[in-house]
Amino acid sequence: MDFAHSQRAQELIERVRAFIAERIAPIEHDLLREMQAQPQPWSIPPVVEELKDAARSEGLWNLFLPGEHGAGLSNVEYAPLAEEMGRSHLASEIFNCSAPDTGNMEVLLHFGSEAQQRRWLDPLLEGRIRSAFCMTEPDVASSDATNMEATAVLDGDEVVLNGRKWWSTGVGHPDCEVLIFMGVTDPAAHRYSQHSMVLVPMDTPGVRVERLLPAMGYLDAPSGHGEVSFTDVRLPADAIIGGPGRAFEIAQSRLGPGRVHHCMRLIGLAEAALELACERAATRTAFGKPLANLGGNRERIADARIAIQQARLLVLHAAWLLDTEGLLGALSAVSQIKVAVPNVAQQVIDAAMQLHGGSGMSDDYPLAAAWTIARALRIADGPDEVHRGVVARIELGPYLQRAKDAAEVAG
Template identity: 55%
Template structure:
C-alpha cells in the first residue's frame, strides 16, 4: 500500500481546502439563518445553490463513484482524504454533491439499475437537480437484523404494490427529494436472505405519506430531515425493481460498503476540526495563572486525540485500498472495523473539545455540539457497533476452525 498521496489527490486536497476556507466555513451560519423559521423544511437556503454552482465551476463535483464513467475517476483510496476534508463541515458534502444518502443511492442505481432507471433518476441526482432517500429501517422491528423487515413488495400484474411504515429515511424531508429506494419483503417463504428486494419509488406516488420528521438530539437537520414514511398500497411499475426479486441483500452489501467507509472518512474530518478548535482554544485561554495548553491533562487529551485520529485514518485507508484491489466483499472485515472505530474515536475527540471550550462547546457558536449529535447516530446507522463486532469476531474465529 502506497502511503504517499498522488499529485492528483494533492491537487484536489489543495483545491478543496481552499474552497472550504473561502466559501464553506464563512457560510455555515448564513445557511442556518436562511432556513425559514416558520417551516424549515419548505425552502432551500439560496446560499446552498450558490455554493453548489461554485463547486461545479471549480470541477469539485461528484468526486466519489470509483470505477464509473459518471465519477471523477478516483479510486476509494484517492477519494478518502478528499471526503475527509468535506467531513469538516456538515454543509460541505452536499455542496460537492457527495452527501449521503444520495451517494449511496447513486452508486446503487449506477451499479444495479437499468439504463432507463439511470436516465430517470441517476442523471438528475448526478447533476444535483434532485435529492433522494433510502427507506429500510422500520419502527416496529429491530432493523439491525434486516431479515426482520416487514414492509411488503408484492407483484400484481405489471406493477408492484408496497405496504409498510419506514422511519429514519434520511433526506425525505427535503422538498427536492423525488425518489426513494425502498427495501421490503417480496417472498416470506424464500431462503432467509432471498426474501427481500429493493425498488425505486417516486415520492409523489399516491400512497406515499411523510408522517413526520424525526429530530436527532433536538437537531432537525432541516431541510434534509429524517422522515417516518407510510407506504399504503403504493403501486409502481415492475420495471422499478432493482436487479430482480429477492436480491435486496445482495444490493445492500454492495451499497453499504462504500456508504460505511464514506461516513468514516467524513468522521475523521470532523475529529480533525474538533482537535483544531481544541488546540486553538487552549493556546488562547488562561486559568489559575497559566495557559490551558500548559495543563498536563490537556496535553494528554491532545496527544491521545492525535494518536486515535491517525490510527483510524490508517485503518480507513487500508479498507479503501482493499476495496480497490480485492473488492468490497474481501474488505468486509476492515470496513466493519472502521465503522466501529471511527465514530467512537471522533466522539471522544469532540467530547474533549467540548470540555475544553466549556459552555461555548455546547452552544451553536461552534460546530461541536451538532457534530457530536450527528456522529453519535453513526454508532447505529448502517449497522450498530454490536453487529459489526459480532461479524468481526466471527470472521476472526473462522481462521482457526
C-alpha cells in the same frame, strides 16, 4: 500498500480544501444558524445553489463516483476528499457528494436499468433532485434486516408496497423526489433472497411523510430524517431495481464504500474539533494559566491526535482492501472502521466540548452538532455490536472450523 496521494488526488485535495476555506467556511456558521432559526427550516438558501453551480463549473462534482460519471478515483484516492468535506456541514452537498445520494447513485449506476438511470440517475448526477433510502423500521430490530416487515409484493405487472420506515435520511429535503424502498417480496425464498429494492417517486399515492425526526434534539435541516408510511403503494414492476429478490446483494455493494465515506467524513469532523480544542486551550486562561496547562489537557490533546491518526490509517487500509480485493476481502476491515471511527470522533469531540465549557454545548460552536453526528453513526449503517460480531466471526472462523474438524475426527 502505499497511501501516498496520486497526482490527481493531490490536485483535487488542494482544490477542494481551497474551495471550502474560501467559499464555504466564511459563511457556513451564520448560514446554518439562520437556517435553523427559520420557522420553516426545510428550505435551501440561494447561496447554497450558487455554490453548487460554482463547484460544478470548477469540476469539483460527483467526486465519489468512478468512471466517466465522476472523477474516476479509487476508494483510497477519494478518502482524503471525504475527510476534507467532513470538516464542513455543507460541503458534501455542495460537491454533490452527500449521503444518501452517493449510495443511491451507486446503486442506480451498477444495478439500475437504462430507463431507471435516465429517469433518476441523470438528475441526481446533475444535482437537480435529491433522494432518500427507506430501510430501517420502527417496530422491529432493524440491526437484523431479515426482521423487516414492510412488503414489496408482485401483483401481475405491478409491485405493491406496504409498511412503515423511519430514519429515512433526506426525506425532509425540498428537492427529494425519489425514495429507494426495501421490502419483503418472497418470504419463502432464502433469507437473503426474499427482499427487493423499489424506486418510489415521492408523489406516489400512498406515500406519506408522517414526521421529521430530531436526532438528540437536532432536526438536521434541510435534509432531515423522516418516518414514512407506505399504504398500498402501486408501481410498475419495472420500478424494482435489478429484479426481485436482489436487495441484500445490492445493499452490500452499496454499504462498503458508503462506510468508508462516512468514516473519512468523521475523521475530518474530528480534525476540525481538535483544531478548535487546541485554539481554546492555547488562548483561554483559568486560575492564571492557559487551559492547555490545566487538568491533563495536554494529555487529552495528545491522545486525540494519536487516536485520529490511528483511525485514519485504519480507514485507508479498508479503502485499499476494497480497491484490491473487493467487499468480501475487505469485510472485516470495513466493520472495524465502522466501530472504531465513530467512537474516536465522539471522544475527540467530547474532549473539545469539555475545553469549551458551556459554549461547547451551545450552537455558538459546531461541537454539539458534531458530537450528535458521531453518536448517531455508532448506530447508522449497523450498530457497533453487529460490526463487532462480524469482526469476531471472521477472526474466529478458522479456529472454530479446526476445532469442529478435530472433534469429528476424534468422534
